[in-house]
Amino acid sequence: MLRVHELTKRFGQAVALNSVSFGIEPGTIHGLIGPNGSGKTTFFNVTTGFLAPTAGRVMFKDMDITGMPSHKIARLGIARTFQNTSNYANLSVRENLVTAARNRIETSWLANILGLRSARTEEEMHRKSADAILERFGMREFASSLACDLPGGTQKILGVAIAFSTAPRLLMLDEPLAGLNSGEKVRLMEIIRGLRDDGMTLLLIEHDMKAIMQACDRITVLCYGDLLAEGTPAEVSRNPATIQAYLGEEAA
Ligand SMILES: Nc1ncnc2c1ncn2[C@@H]1O[C@H](COP(=O)(O)OP(=O)(O)O)[C@@H](O)[C@H]1O
Ligand SMILES: [Mg+2]
Known part of the structure; x- marks a missing residue:
């Protein structure tokens, strides 16, 4: 690899x-x-x-x-995280994941992993994938929280979820x-x-x-x-x- x-x-x-x-x-x-x-x-x-x-x-x-x-x-x-967290502090957790999904080049295998069914529009697919990633990373309860308001540990987990959202x-x-x-x-x-x-x-x-x-x-x-x-x-x-x-x- x-x-x-x-x-x-x-x-x-x-x-x-x-x-x-x-x-x-x-x-x-x-x-x-x-x-x-x-x-x-x-x-x-x-x-x-x-x-x-x-x-x-x-x-x-x-x-x-x-x-x-x-x-x-x-x-x-290739996606990476940094020793210090990086995210869009003033976007919600879900918006961070949707934004990362928009930067994706190729989605089919990630859609497979996440068990996503087809969507009518790309934007709908990005929202569905954000929800599936929230679920997978155990962050559903934080979906609407601003990234900057998350506890430190949850911010770091979000960093990994964002990197994963780009489908590396x-x-x-x-x-x-x-x-x-x-x-x-x-x-x-x-x-x-x-x-x-x-x-x-x-x-x-x-x-x-x-x-x-x-x-x-x-x-x-x-x-x-x-x-x-x-x-x-x-x-x-x-x-x-x-x-x-x-x-x-x-x-x-
Ligand atoms: N941008 C940089 N400019 C100058 N020296 C650097 C830079 N980045 C890392 N170093 C030096 O390179 C060495 C390795 O650092 P680093 O890769 O951060 O180690 P680790 O992540 O294993 O702790 C250290 O001596 C560090 O000071
Ligand atoms: Mg280091």
Whole structure:
């Protein structure tokens, strides 16, 4: 689905990504973990066109998207969330989802996932899909609330729902569980696993090790720009380099 080859990003002298190569298989949840400052968010920025890489290549479904502008990459089917929430603060939750749906290029497979029946107009389809997404993300009671009035955790869940509304093939989430209470975390992880089970591909940056280990099919560990380890949760969690650099820090 996504493959990077010797991807490097430097900021002046600092190397945020140092010749990183790995791939994300379709229909999987792929975890991206590592200590703060390891280049995880930079990886998102470079693969989604918000920053140009210094060197290396980014491939999406056999297309070379290296250095493409972010709006073009989004239209090819990659959606992302940011560490901080982003939504239209003065629109209601439902209006946020309808607006995101209007930016969709191709709707048929999402309509399938959501079980939408055909609509007379595009606008009716967007409203139906907004309602189905409200349901799926457990946000029906907030449909008419302004996004800015939502509790913090619900705002973050809305961010994921908005990204999903654009019907991406690859959904990239940057610390979606940060700021959520334990009930919200369980709910969002269930939603994320449900998306994977429906065939979506997800790349997940997250510090919550329990959630990562339970949900991910594969995990890549970055450590200050270097790819430290790659494998299944079991492989990564018994990898000595990972334990020393990262998991040990958690356990300590
Ligand atoms: N726009 C930027 N300009 C300069 N340095 C940056 C920029 N973005 C990230 N960095 C640096 O790159 C390194 C990796 O940062 P980041 O990708 O945010 O790490 P992570 O998300 O893993 O915590 C850090 O040293 C950070 O200071
Ligand atoms: Mg980050």
